[in-house]
Amino acid sequence: MPERSQTVACRKSIVDTRTVATLKEHAKQIYLRTLEAARLDTHLAEQVRWADGILQVGEHSFPLELYRRAVIIALGKAAVPMAVYSADLLRGYLPFTGLVLAPENSGAPAELTFLRGSHPFPDESSRRAAELALELAREADGETLVLWLISGGASAMMEMPLVPEISMDEMAAFHRMLVHSGLNIAEMNALRKHVSAVKGGRLAVAAANAATQVTLLVSDVPEGRPDVIASGPTIPDGSTITYCRVLLSRLKEPLPPAIAELFAGLELPETPKRNDPAFARAFYLEVLSSSTLCTEAAAIARDLGFEAVVDNGCDEWPYDKAAVYLLYKLARLRQPGKRIALISAGEVAVPVTGPAGNGGRNQHFALYAAQLIDGMANTAVLSAGSDGLDGNSLAAGAVADTATWEYAKDPAGALERFDSGTVFSLLGDAIFTGPTGNNLRDLRILLADD
Known part of the structure; x- marks a missing residue:
């Protein structure tokens, strides 16, 4: 993966890569701490x-x-x-x-x-x-x-x-x-x-x-x-x-x-x-249940300095509609000087047509969301399963930021091939936990820092 500079000029804005890298780490921390809290x-x-x-x-x-x-x-x-x-x-x-x-x-x-x-x-x-x-x-x-x-x-x-x-x-x-x-x-x-x-x-x-x-x-x-x-x-x-x-x-x-x-x-x-x-x-x-995930994730996000909002309104929606719904909700919540965490639990539908590559619904959702936030001001999106496994991959899910789409290798083709797992593994943004011995549906964490 090419080394990122401190800032990256994008179509929509100037992305502070230090901030988005921190947001990605915070998203992963919220997810992992939530798994521990939901033991x-x-x-x-x-x-x-x-x-x-x-x-x-x-x-x-x-x-x-x-x-x-x-x-x-x-x-x-x-x-x-x-x-x-x-x-x-x-x-x-x-x-x-x-x-x-x-x-x-x-x-x-x-x-x-x-x-x-x-x-x-x-x-x-x-x-x-x-x-x-x-x-x-x-x-x-x-x-x-x-x-x-x-x-x-x-x-x-x-x-x-x-x-x-x-x-x-x-x-x-x-x-x-x-x-x-x-x-x-x-x-x-x-x-x-x-x-x-x-x-x-x-x-x-x-x-x-x-x-x-x-x-x-x-x-x-x-x-x-x-x-x-x-x-x-x-x-x-x-x-x-x-x-x-x-x-x-x-x-x-x-x-x-x-x-x-x-x-x-x-x-x-x-x-x-x-x-x-x-x-x-x-x-x-x-x-x-998945409400446990939301309660614990929101509390951990607040502990990290975010204003946390829970919205499960897109449960069982198609992945693309769910991504648009949640990112639109995040955009409405954003305010200057505030750090926002949008928490959502449940599952999204990813109909697979033809042979599938490596990945699952969480990584597919995260890669599609990466396309929507490409170049957006400081934003990170994580989607991962509470059972520690996503589809046919060994990963639980993945985390994306506003530069993921730019640095990914053929992300559009990966979406078509249902091969998001390969993309995130190459970027180092796949999340691996192994089987957790739990099964409370999936957790999505969307973070914004304005």
Whole structure:
């Protein structure tokens, strides 16, 4: 990369490279400190604990004397740390067994069966995970405390067709079609729930033999939708068959034959709703969500001397519209002599057409934003995933400033090739954290110093 001079003459203004370099460092600092502040173990310890023989889960109390055993079933990208915390909490108080289903075994408790989860599409290992989860659930009785530990990514990791006529190959094809359908995550998961034996509250129904069920959630979906996280295996479902059929009318590709037949037939059962008896002794607590990211990032930005504003209004928008929206909001917030931080959480859509290079939605967003701020007065834009991974790259995301577009190698071509990761790696502006063991959606940080 060519060495930057102290100032760079640009079309729109004179960019102070020292200032924008500082802004980039501040953006990275806000992101990394936010990840630390949103640590799962810290928030679990605050919300799930023993007190005088009573397990306190948020506002709910569960006296130890009511139970003779516990079952821990942890699913998703944060399954291992959630299982470790819960096992440490129960050990010495209640005997327990269970299952951990995660992308990698980074130290799951020895008392629990570990299965490596398939992602992003289900396979036979997903069926095996579903069978074991159902078996554990059905064995629970009135003296069993069942802890469901659920985080994003488990929709593919655990799957079983609702009817035997549907093969796992068809389920994988169905998941693949949905990922490329243009539907948002809530819409995709509504369809997944209605053809699955374990989604949409059906795992809770399997454990309904008087067992006490507690679900702890780490949310990677829009706020207020716990039934969408991992397709809501233990949460009353808010979607309906009628809604699903409306969604199906928007699909451009045909459904796998057996799934199409199931949706077309009158015998398709509705998913369990809030009034189902299975939820009479079921409780849930959202331990972490994207609002945690926003709250922590805003506090850290203020600590660094910025006036912080949170705006999640572009969640699930196309990346280009989201970039324009946020940069326009930043422009309106700018005032002489003030340092502004605009914080936004959620996900943006980046439809991929043709072969993709290296990168993901965060780096693609950051590179597109770099084009919009090219030569603008002192501005930096960071976009990165809270799970530490972005698309098919090893980076969590990237940070851009007002000179990124000028110094990047063929940035316009990189956008067309979906190769933003290569651009930011060459510039030294890709952000690497490794897997964080958390999954709270993406964080965007836009900074301005006037």
